[in-house]
Amino acid sequence: MFKRKTIIASNVLKILTEAKSPLSVSNIIEELSKEEIVPNKATVYRILTKLMDKKRVTEIKNKNGAAYFELFHNHHHHFICDDCETAFCLEGCHVKKLNINMSELLPSKNFKILSHDFNIYGICEGCVNK
Amino acid sequence: MFKRKTIIASNVLKILTEAKSPLSVSNIIEELSKEEIVPNKATVYRILTKLMDKKRVTEIKNKNGAAYFELFHNHHHHFICDDCETAFCLEGCHVKKLNINMSELLPSKNFKILSHDFNIYGICEGCVNK
DNA sequence: TATTTATTGCAATTAAGTTGCGTTAAGTAT
DNA sequence: ATACTTAACGCAACTTAATTGCAATAAATA
Secondary structure: OOOOOOHHHHHHHHHHHHOOOOEOHHHHHHHHHHOOOOOOHHHHHHHHHHHHHOOOEEEEEOOOOOEEEEEOOOOOOEEEEOOOOOEEEOOOOHHHHOOOOHHHHOOOOOOEEEEEEEEEEEEOHHHHOO | OOOOOOHHHHHHHHHHHHOOOOEOHHHHHHHHHHOOOOOOHHHHHHHHHHHHHOOOEEEEEOOOOOEEEEEOOOOOOEEEEOOOOOEEEOOOOHHHHOOOOHHHHOOOOOOEEEEEEEEEEEEOHHHHOO
């Protein structure tokens, strides 16, 4: 058994590290292209899947279900701009921060909670000023 | 200018009224089919778009971005079962209920908040018991 | 009855994401 | 170095939800 180095996977990580906000697959391909690396989208999806398995990367979804990827950092939520579609990370999880007991909200006590998501939508600073 | 009656639109509303949970477009077509109405999916999408314009219907999305539709009732959130994918309405909006000041969470005061969503995911009562 | 136009079905299209398969190339063993 | 193994990769085909253009239908009105 051996491990191959893959140029693309490490570059995807680099791009995500440098990114100021979560990126879509086409964002990622665009960024890689600037460095003369033009990978196939299937490759990028496969790399991202592996990185998610390893908890290096997290996937978030916008209103339309399109996926954006970011480096894993502890559970938190996002502001997503309705105009430019950029996702901005919010600090921490206010659900936890505010100690919201989600189980009290459920239709039945027999529901099992596994996760939640919370997005705020609107217009970001950049798009407001134009 | 005149208004035509459309059999399908009123039946879509009826189906949604009787539904115990939000329905996908194929759910809706299935239900209509039971009443001998087999509309084209394009028709159903167009009807739903109009009903949303009139605020009669709301669209929610699951984890994968697939759309579910329900009668409009005041702003609230959902529990979505990871197993059967059924969406259950939660009562009211706990963000509002708990008086969460979302603007304090933002990266900048210049962001303009327009909406938010909140979903709880897990296993519903029915799927737990099987 | 003729006209107007909203409604509908159909087929083609779009876009995100997935999959199968053949090729390439990195790491290891000989 | 050479051969072997297998992970990484590209490509094309496919899948599925949703959208669009166009022609056909039918409801309301004149």
